[in-house]
Amino acid sequence: MLAATRASRQRRRPAPGPTLRDAGGAAGVCPMRAADRGPERDAVLRDFLDKGAVRSGLLGEPYQQLWSDLAGALSGGKRFRPALLVGVYRAHGGTDEHLAATVAAGVELLHTAFVIHDDVIDGDQTRRGLPNVSGAAAGRARAAGVDEAHANAYAQTAGILAGDLALVGAVRTISQCGAESATVSRVLDLVDQAVHASAAGELADVGLSVGIGSATIGEVLTMAELKTAVYSFVLPLQAGAVLAGSPEPVVDRLGDLGRLVGIAFQLQDDVLGVFGDEEQTGKSCLTDLREAKQTPLIAHARTTRQWPLIAPFHGNADLTQEQADRACALLEECGSRQFIEDLAHSYLGAALAIADEVGLPREFLGWVSTLTTGLLRSAA
Known part of the structure; x- marks a missing residue:
């Protein structure tokens, strides 16, 4: 009975009215897909992480580990927010691909900051089945013999700080994109x-x-x-x-x-x-x-x-x-x-x-x- 209930919960139902797939044809193909300058955007993100890693090397192992966890939080994901930005930019006649990719990287940093902080607020230490920034910090604390309450406090601290770093990085990246000041x-x-x-x-x-x-x-x-x-x-x-x-x-x-x-x-x-x-x-x-x-x-x-x-x-x-x-x-x-x-x-x-x-x-x-x-x- 329980298995049948789960199957009912997850059954596929016809969708009434328009859907996003309807808007784009059977395969949802769009010429602007090519406008998502993924390699350029990722190069901007790598530059941000590399510069931070150099600084973290001067600030002790715990901070190095925190920066490494932030780099992990920035990896993967759909990257649909940067892709939206670049797609609209190209659709409205924009041609400076590096400019758009730089601002898109800033938007991805902003998203990462919000995700990290959201996990802290919700008390989550995993994301997609793996330790998130807070979870990684908690694991290190537990491995060092710290009791659960203090390990969780350390985890929250790490999450707040990593989110702050990503937030500041987002603003800095966008402010240095090279566009006109206005x-x-x-x-x-x-x-x-x-x-x-x-x-x-x-x-x-x-x-x-x-x-x-x-x-x-x-x-x-x-x-x-x-x-x-x-x-x-x-x-x-x-x-x-x-x-x-x-x-x-x-x-x-x-x-x-x-x-x-x-x-x-x-x-x-x-x-x-x-x-x-x-x-x-x-x-x-x-x-x-x-x-x-x-x-x-x-x-x-x-x-x-x-x-x-x-x-x-x-x-x-x-x-x-x-x-x-x-x-x-x-x-x-x-x-x-x-x-x-x-x-x-x-x-x-x-x-x-x-x-x-x-x-x-x-x-x-x-x-x-x-x-x-x-x-x-x-x-x-």
């Missing part, structure tokens, strides 16, 4: 807005989880926009356009597009956080329920008659897989999963209209789909 200033304004928005969204996320606020669907969607959509989509889309010299009305509309796509992305990510396959998502399907995450999925479920049955599972730190399967079944029965997936599709449809308006190729969003491994894929 352009650099405009891009840094966008970065500043993204940092403020992400901080506000993270604070709201934790606040809702501990019972501050009403956790309505509207509040939760605003939190998702601030925490994820602004820095992951609005920033790279607008920065790419600014670097290409696009007029402000176009930059503004790209901001609207980024918010819509970013919220759709977060909505589906929340569904995957509960219904997804851990081997594919890299995240336990128990985490959001155990930590009482106030996602749109949960906000909708609160408005249904099944909520009294779901509530005991939400925030249960000892939640078992069998209990999680029961919670998932109830979330499907009350219509919350379908509601959130439909809402994601509606945001995407509005984003497609703006893409047409600002002259982005329709296959652009299909390309975004491949970069994010299928934004609106079913949790299978």
Whole structure:
């Protein structure tokens, strides 16, 4: 019975309305894929890490290890934020590939900073099954004979410091990109807005989880926009356009597009956080329920008659897989999963209209789909 329940949770369902793959054709192919100057971007990141490694060599072994952990956090990943920036830059006539790659590297550093800090806030010491910056530091502390409480304190310290280093590195990298001063200033304004928005969204996320606020669907969607959509989509889309010299009305509309796509992305990510396959998502399907995450999925479920049955599972730190399967079944029965997936599709449809308006190729969003491994894929 339990196996059947899991299969039901992860079954593939037809997606109503437009999807990112629909926008880009069967394969989501986009000419701008070639615009992601990966080698140049990675060369900028390597230069940042190499210079930091030289400095770390003068500051003792613990700091050398911290810098090495930061380098590990910067490795891998989809790199879709830098690719978005470079893709929009090229789509709007930009030709200085090194310039775009440098700013794209700064955006990736910013993302890394947020990921490291987010793990500290959530108390996570692993990412995709491997020790993250905090986890690596905790492991070294335990190996040195430090007790668990102090090892965790050391882990938090390492995560905070590594995130700070990446954040400063992001601003420094962008400020030295070589563009005209007015352009650099405009891009840094966008970065500043993204940092403020992400901080506000993270604070709201934790606040809702501990019972501050009403956790309505509207509040939760605003939190998702601030925490994820602004820095992951609005920033790279607008920065790419600014670097290409696009007029402000176009930059503004790209901001609207980024918010819509970013919220759709977060909505589906929340569904995957509960219904997804851990081997594919890299995240336990128990985490959001155990930590009482106030996602749109949960906000909708609160408005249904099944909520009294779901509530005991939400925030249960000892939640078992069998209990999680029961919670998932109830979330499907009350219509919350379908509601959130439909809402994601509606945001995407509005984003497609703006893409047409600002002259982005329709296959652009299909390309975004491949970069994010299928934004609106079913949790299978």
